[in-house]
Amino acid sequence: MDTITEGFLQAFKLILHLNPDLIGIIVLSLKVSGLALLLATLIGIPLGGFLGLRRFPGHGLAVSSINTFMGLPPVVVGLFVYLLLSRRGPLGALGLLYTPSAMIIAQTILALPIVIALCRSAIVSVDPIIAQAARTLGATPRQVTTTIITEARYGILSAVIAAFGRVMAEVGSILIVGGNIAGYTRVMTTTIALETDKGNFELALALGIILLLISFGVNAALHLVQRKGALHAA
Amino acid sequence: MRLTLSHINKHYGGKEILRDCSYAFSDAGTYVLMGGNGCGKSTLLRIMALLEEPDSGTVAFLAGGKVLAPDPTIGERHLHEQHDKGSSLDAGRLLTPDLALRRRITLVLPRIGLFSTSVWKNVAYGLSLRGQKGVAADEKIARALAFVGLEKKRDQHALTLSSGESQRLGIARALALEPEILFLDEPTASIDEENTSIIESIIKTMKQEGRSMVIMTTHDRSQAERLADRLLLLTQGALQDVRQA
Numbered sequence: 001m002d003t004i005t006e007g008f009l010q011a012f013k014l015i016l017h018l019n020p021d022l023i024g025i026i027v028l029s030l031k032v033s034g035l036a037l038l039l040a041t042l043i044g045i046p047l048g049g050f051l052g053l054r055r056f057p058g059h060g061l062a063v064s065s066i067n068t069f070m071g072l073p074p075v076v077v078g079l080f081v082y083l084l085l086s087r088r089g090p091l092g093a094l095g096l097l098y099t100p101s102a103m104i105i106a107q108t109i110l111a112l113p114i115v116i117a118l119c120r121s122a123i124v125s126v127d128p129i130i131a132q133a134a135r136t137l138g139a140t141p142r143q144v145t146t147t148i149i150t151e152a153r154y155g156i157l158s159a160v161i162a163a164f165g166r167v168m169a170e171v172g173s174i175l176i177v178g179g180n181i182a183g184y185t186r187v188m189t190t191t192i193a194l195e196t197d198k199g200n201f202e203l204a205l206a207l208g209i210i211l212l213l214i215s216f217g218v219n220a221a222l223h224l225v226q227r228k229g230a231l232h233a234a
Numbered sequence: 235m236r237l238t239l240s241h242i243n244k245h246y247g248g249k250e251i252l253r254d255c256s257y258a259f260s261d262a263g264t265y266v267l268m269g270g271n272g273c274g275k276s277t278l279l280r281i282m283a284l285l286e287e288p289d290s291g292t293v294a295f296l297a298g299g300k301v302l303a304p305d306p307t308i309g310e311r312h313l314h315e316q317h318d319k320g321s322s323l324d325a326g327r328l329l330t331p332d333l334a335l336r337r338r339i340t341l342v343l344p345r346i347g348l349f350s351t352s353v354w355k356n357v358a359y360g361l362s363l364r365g366q367k368g369v370a371a372d373e374k375i376a377r378a379l380a381f382v383g384l385e386k387k388r389d390q391h392a393l394t395l396s397s398g399e400s401q402r403l404g405i406a407r408a409l410a411l412e413p414e415i416l417f418l419d420e421p422t423a424s425i426d427e428e429n430t431s432i433i434e435s436i437i438k439t440m441k442q443e444g445r446s447m448v449i450m451t452t453h454d455r456s457q458a459e460r461l462a463d464r465l466l467l468l469t470q471g472a473l474q475d476v477r478q479a
Contacts, residue, residue, distance in 0.1 A: 127347065129343065129345050129346075129347035130347050130349065132285070132343060132347060133343060133346065133347030133348075133349075134347075134359075135285060136283065136285065136340060136341040136342070136343060136408075137340065137359060137360035137363060137407065137408070137411065138333065138336055138337040138340075138360055138363050138364065138411070139363050140333060140363075143363055147349070147359075150349075151349065151350055
């Protein structure tokens with residue numbers, strides 16, 4: 001019990017004194033997950049839009065596959081990216097293994113199916129009457145598409161927030177491809193795993209508290225967005 | 235602008251919906267198309283509003299001595315003008331001839347399909363599609379909202395309006411575009427008596443002010459009698475001119 005109490009006290013001290021190691025790890029975590037989310041958003045929203053707005057041969061299979069990939073185990077993604085980037089892998093020559101770039105690639109792969117699937121879902125849930133109304137008011141096909149995406153904006157934002165929550169809390173893939181190198185690829189989740197293993201609970205607890213706060217912030221934002229969307233759809 | 239239908243036929247799943255419908259909508263005023271549920275009124279209206287293709291027959295618009303007609307012989311609709319074939323400029327962009335024609339007419343659907351934004355922005359939507367912004371556009375929006383009695387609700391979220399107000403907003407959204415022909419599909423089908431009366435008076439005022447030719451559908455015989463300059467009946471796919479007021 002004393003260990004836990006002492007651990008929490010030390011953790012709060014680290015947070016309050018803005019410990020440079022702690023700040024460095026938080027900044028790197030936000031940078032890696034933020035860039036992964038940006039990439040997943042830039043690729044995922046157009047793909048989700050395409051799946052939501054167009055029908056093509058194999059459409060059902062594509063939707064089912066994306067929905068399945070939403071539950072990709074992070075360690076499997078880590079293994080896949082490791083094999084791609086390892087010296088003998090097809091992208092080994094790029095020398096990206098054990099770099100933040102490798103972690104960004106792994107997290108992008110994890111976030112992408114979430115963004116695509118939830119965006120598609122948001123777009124298909126827009127009432128088809130909206131497209132008809134847009135056409136009656138003189139919209140071109142492109143303007144109709146823009147209007148549908150605008151109507152789905154709360155759902156799309158929810159998709160992005162949900163993907164951010166997933167990558168921020170993820171440890172398996174970035175541990176494999178990042179290597180947990182201090183000051184270079186060590187992020188919040190991997191530090192928690194390492195420091196717990198070593199019995200250094202102060203830093204682990206401090207990062208755990210920060211991670212919980214971020215997670216709370218993400219969920220609060222998601223709740224607000226969904227509430228606003230529900231209010232407008234009511 | 236005048237509108238001529240020639241030998242329009244339409245089938246759905248092997249069932250004949252419209253059979254050899256021909257008519258010339260040539261005078262300003264209100265045309266009311268009557269018929270039972272599922273008789274093809276809405277289909278005919280959508281064909282006239284260029285939102286649906288007939289299986290055969292033509293829809294032609296006449297304006298300024300020119301025939302403007304979508305050409306059914308090519309996949310995508312194109313507009314042929316007798317003397318001036320080509321595209322028109324709208325807010326600096328080239329529009330396909332079909333779109334240019336479609337933007338001179340407007341259909342108000344029975345389910346309005348309001349956008350998830352304010353009342354004002356709903357009315358601004360069609361104008362912004364045409365690149366119309368600024369003071370002139372604001373005046374058109376304000377006029378349209380005042381015309382349907384929604385000027386005090388301009389900042390309210392559109393999805394919080396009652397069904398009658400939503401219907402009026404749908405009409406305002408169309409009126410702001412100053413269409414030469416306004417199509418109204420069952421404008422009072424699902425609203426209360428008070429709003430029905432307001433919408434009927436809006437349609438009457440439009441006629442008095444000579445704003446647009448109005449072509450509307452209804453299944454309410456007494457409403458048709460109250461509003462129609464010309465009453466048309468669609469029975470078993472065929473269009474008949476019942477009376478001139």
